[in-house]
Amino acid sequence: MMPTGPRDTCPVIPSPPTALTIAGSDSGGGAGIQADLKTFLACHVHGMSAITAVTVQNSLGVTGFYELPPHAVSEQIESVAGDIGVGATKTGMLASAEIMAAVASTVRRLELRPFVVDPVAASQHGDALLRPDAFAALRDLIIPLATLITPNIGEVRLLTGVDIRSRADMREAARALHALGPQWVLVKGGHLPDGDAVDVLFDGTNFQELTAPRTLTDHTHGSGDTLAAAITAGLARGLDVPDAVAEGKRFISGAVAHSFALGHGLGPVGHFWRIRDWPDAQDAPSDPA
């Protein structure tokens, strides 16, 4: 039976657009599911999650992860899609080939689109977030379903063998990645050593470059997840891919510019930066070091 009572006195506000993340939990709160849900909130969509794995993680790195059974991942997706509806979906850490097979068949059956794939392989500390045999499943089962894939230069190297040193390399890599089957490819140059942060967007015909000034900081934990989540939020709000990518790039540039120290290692990007009543930096809890 539907509940009655206090809910009748609540003002009715329009429902926001919805977005789903299929990803791993970061116990440190800076990346993974936690980054995605914070980003969805900051980008004005209702966030939902299908958790694939629980990582044991802090600012110093990932010391382990525990996978959910593949059917439990599919059931989470089916549950929210069947009731609430999913405006746009993204993937992050998918952990194993078995989870990828379950996600691919569920996404295909439910026709979840737009579908953004962040081909996560490892953390910025270099800790593996995929079982070694899972990369082929990411390439062969997940990427061909994607509306957009968002690899960084390390993930590009794993997927294509292209070692990116220049913008020409980024274009070559984008062509090779597009041949794997996604509709759009965003090759991220943020991990190149210097210059502006330049990304290349490719739809199989045309290239577009997106440039933002680089913020020099080590505290960029969760930056890839945050960009993909912000793009997904834009798609859920009805933007087309180029506009959603441009909006995502604005959001991640602001979040990196507001990144902060946390713990004794790499701090996270600041998901809060567009939240108007966030306290000034001097009011924030101090560094525990």
Ligand code: PLP
């Ligand atoms: N932990 C989880 C659960 C993630 O999904 C990711 C990235 O997708 C990371 C950690 C890695 O974050 P970073 O590359 O910022 O270390």
